[in-house]
Amino acid sequence: MQSRFVLKTIFLFSLNIISAIDTCDRITQHGYPCQTHRLTTTDGYILTVFRIPYSHRGKTRNNVTTASRPPVLLMNCVQCSSDIWVLLGPHNGLPFMLANFGYDVWLANARGNVYSEKHIKFEPSSTAFWEFSLDEIGNIDVPATIDYILAATNSQSLHYVGFSMGVTAFVMALASHPSYNQKIRTSHLLAPVVFFCHARGPLPTLGVPLLGNNNPLSVRLGTLPLHQLVFLFREVASRICLLPDYQSVCIQLLNFFVGWDSPYLNRNLLPEILATTPAGGSIRQYHHYLQLAASCGFRAFDFGLERNLQKYGKPKPPAYNLTNVHPKTPMEMYFSDNDFLADTQDLYRLSEIFGKRASWNRVKYMKYNHFDFALAYNLKECIYDCVVHRMQRYEGRDFNLDLCKCFRNKPF
Numbered sequence: 001m002q003s004r005f006v007l008k009t010i011f012l013f014s015l016n017i018i019s020a021i022d023t024c025d026r027i028t029q030h031g032y033p034c035q036t037h038r039l040t041t042t043d044g045y046i047l048t049v050f051r052i053p054y055s056h057r058g059k060t061r062n063n064v065t066t067a068s069r070p071p072v073l074l075m076n077c078v079q080c081s082s083d084i085w086v087l088l089g090p091h092n093g094l095p096f097m098l099a100n101f102g103y104d105v106w107l108a109n110a111r112g113n114v115y116s117e118k119h120i121k122f123e124p125s126s127t128a129f130w131e132f133s134l135d136e137i138g139n140i141d142v143p144a145t146i147d148y149i150l151a152a153t154n155s156q157s158l159h160y161v162g163f164s165m166g167v168t169a170f171v172m173a174l175a176s177h178p179s180y181n182q183k184i185r186t187s188h189l190l191a192p193v194v195f196f197c198h199a200r201g202p203l204p205t206l207g208v209p210l211l212g213n214n215n216p217l218s219v220r221l222g223t224l225p226l227h228q229l230v231f232l233f234r235e236v237a238s239r240i241c242l243l244p245d246y247q248s249v250c251i252q253l254l255n256f257f258v259g260w261d262s263p264y265l266n267r268n269l270l271p272e273i274l275a276t277t278p279a280g281g282s283i284r285q286y287h288h289y290l291q292l293a294a295s296c297g298f299r300a301f302d303f304g305l306e307r308n309l310q311k312y313g314k315p316k317p318p319a320y321n322l323t324n325v326h327p328k329t330p331m332e333m334y335f336s337d338n339d340f341l342a343d344t345q346d347l348y349r350l351s352e353i354f355g356k357r358a359s360w361n362r363v364k365y366m367k368y369n370h371f372d373f374a375l376a377y378n379l380k381e382c383i384y385d386c387v388v389h390r391m392q393r394y395e396g397r398d399f400n401l402d403l404c405k406c407f408r409n410k411p412f
């Protein structure tokens with residue numbers, strides 16, 4: 001009873017924090033227009049999508065028709081939200097760059113993060129709300145968001161940019177719904193996490209023995225609504241890390257989890273990063289990743305023998321069929337050596353499977369780590385310029401691929 005009360009209190013407290021400023025506030029701060037859209041998935045989750053319909057500056061302002069402003073979907077990582085894309089600001093942030101180049105930018109939020117923490121029936125304080133893994137995000141949220149955007153913009157297809165889990169979910173979506181291949185113009189997959197066999201760092205090292213396989217502990221932990229603690233962490237961390245003496249400790253801690261010693265993290269953003277991340281999610285999402293690490297496969301969530309039989313009709317969860325993943329243009333994969341979570345061995349294996357369906361861009365900086373693909377100070381020069389101009393080429397507009405110069409000549 002008492003712990004429930006404590007959780008409720010933390011939850012209410014956390015609502016005060018998150019209502020303070022949202023992605024649209026962060027966008028309009030810089031003068032850009034922003035809209036908030038909500039869609040309901042077939043299983044009742046209410047997802048928030050933020051939209052920058054056009055840029056307030058440059059020649060694209062008023063005279064570009066909706067038809068000539070192609071939609072782009074940006075999909076978030078585990079424990080982050082649409083906020084992660086806008087933290088770099090109007091000069092270096094991908095959403096702003098895209099808007100300036102005449103794109104219609106949509107920032108998605110997977111179920112369970114701060115902006116998508118609603119359900120038509122379940123309260124987020126109930127365990128039923130949290131009974132989802134990566135499967136539901138890939139198989140339901142991504143297709144639902146794509147369809148919503150295509151309907152709203154009266155388009156047949158869109159550009160997709162995913163970071164980390166945004167890549168996992170993309171591959172799941174296309175593998176289980178092959179008709180969505182036709183809805184993708186170009187795809188840009190940053191720090192791509194698909195196979196998770198060689199993941200390094202403390203999370204997989206500690207987590208796999210505990211939760212990599214199904215056991216009573218993992219089953220119990222799975223759906224606990226402990227997400228409120230995440231908000232408390234955010235509040236405390238963002239304040240502590242503001243203190244100059246603690247900044248380097250905070251950065252060390254961040255690097256500890258995602259890749260050693262990156263010199264590229266934009267340190268000025270630290271308070272903002274910690275005020276928006278972790279952004280919430282289910283424990284089962286982590287659990288799913290740990291299962292992928294243990295099984296070395298790319299497959300659905302493992303519920304244990306009995307529920308697997310009920311749900312999948314077989315004792316083991318089915319593998320995602322990667323043959324089904326073949327968007328209209330080769331998937332552009334952007335990766336690096338110092339990424340603990342998207343290991344080059346796992347990516348090499350994926351490259352053998354995808355063949356010509358994917359194109360591989362290995363960042364030439366040895367210390368680029370996982371979070372650098374969202375927060376490095378040189379992301380614009382290293383990756384985003386290239387992403388934008390590859391879209392420009394697809395759209396038959398002026399482009400400059402000399403900007404794609406941050407990568408090694410041979411990816412593997």
Ligand SMILES: *[C@@H]1O[C@H](CO)[C@@H](O)[C@H](O)[C@H]1NC(C)=O
Binds near residue numbers: 062063
């Ligand atoms: C839009 O284009 C028309 C002619 O094509 C021009 O007369 C008008 O001034 C333009 N509006 C803006 C806001 O640039």
Ligand SMILES: *[C@@H]1O[C@H](CO)[C@@H](O)[C@H](O)[C@H]1NC(C)=O
Binds near residue numbers: 321323324
């Ligand atoms: C995967 O899908 C392809 C067609 O897209 C099919 O030919 C193949 O049999 C499938 N593989 C498995 C293991 O189901």
